[in-house]
Amino acid sequence: MTKPYYACDISQTLEAEIGTGGLTGSAFDAALKQAEGAAKRLKQKHAAGELMLTQLPSERDDLADVKVFAAALTKDTTDLVILGIGGSSLGAQALAQLKGWGLPGYQSADNRPTVHLPENLDPLTFERLLASCDLRTTRFLIVSKSGGTAEPLTQMLAAMTAIEQAGSGEHLAHHFFALTSPGDSNPLRQVANNHGLPTLDHADVGGRFSVLSNTGLLPAELLGIDGLRLRLGAASTLDATLSDEKSPVVLCAATTVGLLAQRGVSLSALTSYDDRLQRFGLWFRQLWGESLGKEGKGLTPLAGVGPVDQHSQLQLYLAGPNDKLHTIITRDVKGEGPLPVSDFAAGPLRAYAGTTMGDLLDAEQRATLATLAKNGRPVRHLNVATLNEESMGALLMHFMLETILVADMLGVDPFDQPAVEEGKILARDYLADSGGSAT
Numbered sequence: 001m002t003k004p005y006y007a008c009d010i011s012q013t014l015e016a017e018i019g020t021g022g023l024t025g026s027a028f029d030a031a032l033k034q035a036e037g038a039a040k041r042l043k044q045k046h047a048a049g050e051l052m053l054t055q056l057p058s059e060r061d062d063l064a065d066v067k068v069f070a071a072a073l074t075k076d077t078t079d080l081v082i083l084g085i086g087g088s089s090l091g092a093q094a095l096a097q098l099k100g101w102g103l104p105g106y107q108s109a110d111n112r113p114t115v116h117l118p119e120n121l122d123p124l125t126f127e128r129l130l131a132s133c134d135l136r137t138t139r140f141l142i143v144s145k146s147g148g149t150a151e152p153l154t155q156m157l158a159a160m161t162a163i164e165q166a167g168s169g170e171h172l173a174h175h176f177f178a179l180t181s182p183g184d185s186n187p188l189r190q191v192a193n194n195h196g197l198p199t200l201d202h203a204d205v206g207g208r209f210s211v212l213s214n215t216g217l218l219p220a221e222l223l224g225i226d227g228l229r230l231r232l233g234a235a236s237t238l239d240a241t242l243s244d245e246k247s248p249v250v251l252c253a254a255t256t257v258g259l260l261a262q263r264g265v266s267l268s269a270l271t272s273y274d275d276r277l278q279r280f281g282l283w284f285r286q287l288w289g290e291s292l293g294k295e296g297k298g299l300t301p302l303a304g305v306g307p308v309d310q311h312s313q314l315q316l317y318l319a320g321p322n323d324k325l326h327t328i329i330t331r332d333v334k335g336e337g338p339l340p341v342s343d344f345a346a347g348p349l350r351a352y353a354g355t356t357m358g359d360l361l362d363a364e365q366r367a368t369l370a371t372l373a374k375n376g377r378p379v380r381h382l383n384v385a386t387l388n389e390e391s392m393g394a395l396l397m398h399f400m401l402e403t404i405l406v407a408d409m410l411g412v413d414p415f416d417q418p419a420v421e422e423g424k425i426l427a428r429d430y431l432a433d434s435g436g437s438a439t
Contacts, residue, residue: 008248021376031258057235084143087207092219147188233393
């Protein structure tokens with residue numbers, strides 16, 4: 001079994017540790033038995049090759065195609081705009097932040113284009129983005145598994161119009177690339193064929209579970225992130241889940257469902273103590289909510305970043321309803337940052353003498369864990385020594401597998417989203433009515 005890239009502690013979800021807010025021993029044992037059954041069924045599906053997600057960590061052949069496609073995208077390119085929404089974008093954003101993308105002070109490497117991920121459908125924001133780019137050297141990657149997702153297709157049309165108005169309409173194949181599924185009924189594939197756009201086949205895995213496929217690894221490659229290392233980290237979590245009845249994924253699934261059943265804990269609050277996990281939290285929020293919220297069942301996901309959310313949410317978490325299971329992700333930060341000049345860290349600031357910013361962050365993340373537990377609030381602790389490709393891959397796989405196990409335990413299908421599809425159909429009807437009235 002490969003080595004773990006993160007440590008997991010669920011002890012402070014138990015009544016023996018935190019009092020009546022936690023799981024009793026018998027309730028935890030019952031939930032653990034249920035989680036072990038779900039893990040066994042997952043193992044059977046993996047062995048039968050039924051889940052593309054669990055096959056991805058060992059895949060290697062597609063990585064070469066990703067590198068070739070990325071090279072074409074970045075050739076003579078200053079700006080690269082990736083158009084997608086939901087799982088086709090959030091996974092890429094989570095990976096991009098490993099390089100600091102989207103954070104203060106971020107700059108792309110000298111030999112790489114500036115990457116933009118305009119996920120939300122805001123016309124003003126998109127117009128400003130296009131106006132800020134040199135369209136002659138800007139490329140667009142449209143990502144949609146079905147090829148029919150309205151938001152990226154609408155953004156693509158706006159970008160094509162801008163390219164046309166800039167005088168390069170006859171060179172669309174130089175500016176636009178597609179990542180989508182094969183098939184004659186796929187609208188994006190049809191557009192790509194009609195205009196000769198370079199196209200890469202989307203892996204056969206649903207958007208919110210696709211971060212380790214080419215949907216996530218292509219943007220990662222464009223930012224200089226090693227896809228192989230991501231998959232090696234993911235493999236470590238998968239191997240542990242398939243071979244160890246008390247792996248972190250199994251234990252966490254047991255605490256989630258056990259607390260829901262015994263204590264009515266119906267919210268799952270993820271707080272990360274690393275800025276580079278901000279978009280990871282948003283990725284988790286979609287994964288958890290869209291996979292589990294069905295048939296009147298599910299757990300509401302919350303995402304935060306420490307220590308910022310200590311000042312905005314911790315009051316509620318400590319003194320409000322005890323209806324949340326907290327998961328805190330920390331990193332070994334003690335000693336990071338410069339020591340303050342002694343003359344400055346004197347007088348009213350003498351308490352900070354000899355301490356770094358990392359020392360304070362380390363103290364705050366430990367204090368949050370302890371305070372939640374002291375107040376009877378169930379909390380799980382995931383820690384990574386270093387946040388890199390391996391540990392990120394391990395964490396991504398942890399939450400995807402936990403989602404699948406929890407769905408099994410709740411009796412829902414984690415891979416569909418019927419309620420969302422209803423809204424999409426209605427939006428298309430409204431759009432058609434609007435277009436009809438305008439003609």
